[in-house]
Amino acid sequence: MKSDVNKTTRGIQSRNREEVTTRILVAAEKVFAEFGYAGASISRIAASAGIPKSNVVYYFETKEALYRRVVGEIFDIWRAAADSISVDNDPIRALGEYIDTKLDLARTRPYGSKVWANEIIQRAPIVQDYLEDELRSWTENRITVIEAWVQNGQIRPISARHLLYAIWATTQHYADFTHQITTLNDGVELSDAQWEDTKTAVKDLLLSGVALPGQDGVVTDG
Amino acid sequence: MKSDVNKTTRGIQSRNREEVTTRILVAAEKVFAEFGYAGASISRIAASAGIPKSNVVYYFETKEALYRRVVGEIFDIWRAAADSISVDNDPIRALGEYIDTKLDLARTRPYGSKVWANEIIQRAPIVQDYLEDELRSWTENRITVIEAWVQNGQIRPISARHLLYAIWATTQHYADFTHQITTLNDGVELSDAQWEDTKTAVKDLLLSGVALPGQDGVVTDG
DNA sequence: GGTGTTTCTGCACGATCGGTCAGAAAAAGA
DNA sequence: TCTTTTTCTGACCGATCGTGCAGAAACACC
Numbered sequence: 477m478k479s480d481v482n483k484t485t486r487g488i489q490s491r492n493r494e495e496v497t498t499r500i501l502v503a504a505e506k507v508f509a510e511f512g513y514a515g516a517s518i519s520r521i522a523a524s525a526g527i528p529k530s531n532v533v534y535y536f537e538t539k540e541a542l543y544r545r546v547v548g549e550i551f552d553i554w555r556a557a558a559d560s561i562s563v564d565n566d567p568i569r570a571l572g573e574y575i576d577t578k579l580d581l582a583r584t585r586p587y588g589s590k591v592w593a594n595e596i597i598q599r600a601p602i603v604q605d606y607l608e609d610e611l612r613s614w615t616e617n618r619i620t621v622i623e624a625w626v627q628n629g630q631i632r633p634i635s636a637r638h639l640l641y642a643i644w645a646t647t648q649h650y651a652d653f654t655h656q657i658t659t660l661n662d663g664v665e666l667s668d669a670q671w672e673d674t675k676t677a678v679k680d681l682l683l684s685g686v687a688l689p690g691q692d693g694v695v696t697d698g
Numbered sequence: 699m700k701s702d703v704n705k706t707t708r709g710i711q712s713r714n715r716e717e718v719t720t721r722i723l724v725a726a727e728k729v730f731a732e733f734g735y736a737g738a739s740i741s742r743i744a745a746s747a748g749i750p751k752s753n754v755v756y757y758f759e760t761k762e763a764l765y766r767r768v769v770g771e772i773f774d775i776w777r778a779a780a781d782s783i784s785v786d787n788d789p790i791r792a793l794g795e796y797i798d799t800k801l802d803l804a805r806t807r808p809y810g811s812k813v814w815a816n817e818i819i820q821r822a823p824i825v826q827d828y829l830e831d832e833l834r835s836w837t838e839n840r841i842t843v844i845e846a847w848v849q850n851g852q853i854r855p856i857s858a859r860h861l862l863y864a865i866w867a868t869t870q871h872y873a874d875f876t877h878q879i880t881t882l883n884d885g886v887e888l889s890d891a892q893w894e895d896t897k898t899a900v901k902d903l904l905l906s907g908v909a910l911p912g913q914d915g916v917v918t919d920g
Numbered sequence: 921g922g923t924g925t926t927t928c929t930g931c932a933c934g935a936t937c938g939g940t941c942a943g944a945a946a947a948a949g950a
Numbered sequence: 951t952c953t954t955t956t957t958c959t960g961a962c963c964g965a966t967c968g969t970g971c972a973g974a975a976a977c978a979c980c
Binding site for chain 2: 513645648
Binding site for chain 3: 492493496527528529530531534535
């Protein structure tokens with residue numbers, strides 16, 4: 477109502493607001509990941525964002541509200557990553573794309589994955605409603621698709637649910653356990669080539685058991 | 699020196715000491731898993747163990763020392779679980795046993811797995827020396843074994859390192875993400891039968907791509 | 921200019937934290 | 951029984967936590 481009286485000035489004001497909130501969200505994702513919910517103090521998030529503590533509270537009224545925003549973002553991103561899992565798509569290609577996308581996210585958004593892992597490990601004290609309202613139905617839909625592929629004889633009769641869990645576990649492992657993987661890589665972060673090797677290896681390992689005997693193209697890129 | 703003057707009374711005293719320390723360690727493993735390192739207060743651990751806070755500090759001088767003991771335990775248990783990975787053993791059988799054992803541990807010691815996950819997610823601020831001193835050489839040894847199997851033509855030429863990571867990721871997923879899995883199981887914990895199904899499905903998914911074409915017995919029990 | 925709104929910040933609060941310490945209680949040794 | 955050692959506990963300290971709040975600063979609109 478009042479907000480469209482003057483679009484120009486409002487636009488500038490909104491851009492500032494959005495800019496600051498984005499800075500806070502980026503800082504919060506990192507700090508929540510590195511210190512856990514309890515260990516992530518508002519003052520540490522504020523310091524990471526380069527603003528006073530009170531300003532963080534001004535934009536996100538409570539620590540919990542800020543945390544929910546952070547968790548909600550990674551949840552939405554992960555959901556979109558599974559768009560390829562659809563009955564009309566070729567199973568091996570679709571699952572390969574899903575693994576590729578998840579591994580790209582493991583590299584580009586590792587903090588989000590870590591925040592999610594922490595939240596689930598602690599039994600989702602804050603986002604349990606996400607799990608029950610959205611994750612549950614979303615998961616069942618994907619399982620239905622995979623089971624349809626099995627029914628159509630397009631893939632081997634594997635357990636759709638455990639395949640999904642295995643993909644989640646393996647792809648997120650490269651985000652959540654980055655530090656362990658780096659340590660086992662002589663303390664050096666994975667190179668571009670090593671990330672490509674990872675994609676190939678994960679698809680090979682997980683999809684060889686899914687593809688029909690004699691079927692090729694498991695690890696080829698689309 | 700002085701401690702073996704009287705073995706009988708010393709024995710009784712030691713048994714009490716061991717009893718209390720065990721109670722503390724059990725409580726600490728659970729509380730560290732459920733609240734993270736920062737969120738796990740000494741008083742909460744003490745309450746869970748049913749003793750005063752001061753008594754926890756008496757046996758484990760600092761919170762960090764107690765935490766190191768907890769992490770060290772799960773680390774040792776996991777190491778022993780991989781004894782089957784030896785050049786002289788049949789690869790598929792050995793890897794299957796490893797997966798079975800890891801999944802049994804996921805069910806019986808889920809808190810230890812969660813504490814480890816939390817520590818790695820937060821970049822091992824306290825047990826980094828474990829990673830560099832013990833995990834690194836241990837891992838390289840296991841990779842050498844798997845690569846020998848490949849050289850001997852006993853399994854397909856997969857990436858030993860990524861296979862190991864996939865096994866870790868998948869088996870530990872059933873411990874660390876128990877709450878998510880339970881929620882997706884209509885809020886009910888996995889039954890005995892469902893855990894058996896899990897073992898079969900995980901071995902099928904991960905080892906089908908490892909076994910030579912036409913090789914059977916991937917999911918059969920030893 | 922003046923006025924109202926939004927943005928920002930320093931300060932203060934009750935609560936909880938990890939850890940110290942003196943001393944009680946219990947057990948062991950003589 | 952008396953002494954010494956070990957085990958246990960409540961009270962306390964300085965630091966940090968999340969959050970409330972009054973007011974300053976910046977901005978938008980007339």
